[in-house]
Amino acid sequence: MPKRIAIIGAGIGGLTLAIDLQRKGLDVRIYEQTPVLKEVGAAVALSANATRFYMDRFGMAAQLGDKWAEVDGLIFRDGRTGEQISRLSSREEYRRRYGAPYAGIHRADLQAVLFGALDPASLHLSKRMTGIDDAGPAARLTFADGDEAEADLVIGADGARSLTRRLLLGYDDARYSGCTAARGIVAPELLPSLPDPEAIQFWMGPGGHLLHYPIGNGDQNFFLVKRESVPWAEKGWVVPAEDKKHIEPFAHWAPAVVEMISAVPVHEQWALFYRPPLTRWSQGRVTLLGDAAHATVPHHGQGANQSIEDAIVLSDLLSGSTDWDRARTEYEERRRFRTRKVVDASVTVGEMLHLPDGARAQERNARLAAPGAFDRHLDWIHAFRADDQVPASPAVAT
Template sequence: MDRPDIAVIGAGIGGLTLGLALRRHGIRARIYEQAPELGEVGAAVALAANGTRILRELGLGSALEATSAVPTELVYRHWSDARRVAAHPVGRWYEDRFGAPFWGVHRAHLQRALSQAWGTGDLHLGKELVSLRREGDTSALTFADGSTATAGLVVGADGIRSRVRGAITDAAPVYSGTSGFRGLVTRDAVPDLPDPDAVQFWMGPDAHLLHYATGEFINFLAVVEGPDRWEAPGGVAPAPDGTLAGIFRDWHPAIRTMVGAVPQGPRWGLFALPPLDRWSADGVVLLGDAAHAMLPHHGQGANQTIEDAAVLAGCLHRCDDVQVALRHYERLRRCRTRQVQRSSWVTSPLLHLPDGDAAANRDRRLHHLVDDFSWIHAYEPLLPA
């Protein structure tokens, strides 16, 4: 059958996974990335079963398993006395239940595995998209270096501040009123950390801290209330030295040690997209954060992007008509991602409760967490018949 020439904008997790999934179905795509090289970005990423099952199917299981850590447990702790509020097994128990493992992996290792699997062919670096114009059945792409390209189908895998999204909607990211600080510490820098091989949420008044192992390192994300308004352009802003240490000064010694073990990084504003009315229009379609950027409190950003890639590739493979394929893709993905988005948004204030009745009620509910959220982890991509 005749297939459109496909251009994928963005060579992050979503763009490369989509390229590999399309290739698996015998469909060629060209990937355009604004960075001059695919280097180390971010700190770490949690890959749940709904993501690892797809990556395994794409042949990346061995490469990722060799550089990933498998958590022993998921633990929720009290902010000051470190008591285990609730705990759930991970490891082999998790894989047996959900059919695929949970991996904590450095984002650079995931990016490297994806890019090595893709290779250098049909990968165009240093291509920052500046305009997208539809001309009949073709989109004309112009890049900042003056080069141009055309494509029958353009996939926006270019993140929360997507340039491609403007061809479909004027929706913009919404600030959550919370911000985060990221860090990557060596294990020996936190000798008093209990259960270092577990995924752990420390919950306290107006803040929480998530950490998990990625081999020899412990990755943490500290989420705090405020500032009330995000004034900085983009999602990152400097913070005065000592800001993070000051916020956690009354927390358990293990947390104070962790946040003090590395230089304070910048403050990340936590943004999400409102649910979009549509993800595609006139030969342009969105994927991942460009379509449904969400808060990180379920660790599902990368996993939902991987799901998108598998479903979009499958729809394009099964449907002769591209527009029909895109309608199937939206139908299969919009409801699910909205549910995860909504759940992530309401989770933040629950993790920031002060001690009291509301926190006690939350703690009781945490004992049922696996059953309550198995719908996220057990998911397998559905495709049109």
């Protein structure tokens, strides 16, 4: 009887893993708690360390090219004056260097393209997992609607607020980063003052920053981050936002910033949490993937990209060996240092973007403007090839 794989969560990482495993002939079922396949959040920026797999391995260039916007460089600005501090790379240079695009896409559009490559019979919606019993000959999953399912391997790809992780640990280990965020999508005609609309841009200032980038239809996806001075953990991950309250700390910033964050209503405030590193990502027949294993703050824009890297490595290892215990150990060994470094760097970047006026902020600006800034600060993320981390032989090394 073929081994059965259950993936908990139909987000970007779970769908990517399922598609690749199914292409290799494995029996995969996905269990998603929502009744409709709808990704939370607004948009996502995908860098070459992830897009290369959708382009080359999955052959999705045509489908995604209609949905995403290739960003034309990375720009850092002073949030209050609008002065350009640094412009790193360009659309053409980035493609030439990494062989794949850096692009913004609405999460729902990306998810729809991925779903189109999936065996639709393998996706089970309205399946909110409530428990895992791993004591018998197979792992038994229970769901809120009373259904049950069995699997020989369970992959927890259920996001930053993963129930799978909480069941493995026995507690919730989320850490508050000290920041909250507001987000929105704005049509270009509402942004007459915006310079360089085709670039991904950081507008920096004491205690906060604005990140934005274009998506496929020309809209701008923005993420406005504010450093808080009071504890937050007991309030929850997402709370209702007071009308226009998010604008107040940035009301004196550059006109293009105020224009963007005032253009659409903001109904929710997001607390930015991350997860401490785990000693092990697996227990029994259960393994974690993506945010469930290493949730991070979004200041490097790597949450979805790291989930895609995880999926590629885990798929290659599982499909290349009959010893799945060894394959999962290898997966953790190959991914642990990389993801820990991304989490640590993302937290640090938040602090760097929010420096108060003074010598340290001036030093930051000089480093960003100096030749070779992309190489020093970002190349290690974008040049990484997850498939190079797996041996060319179909067998996993023992």
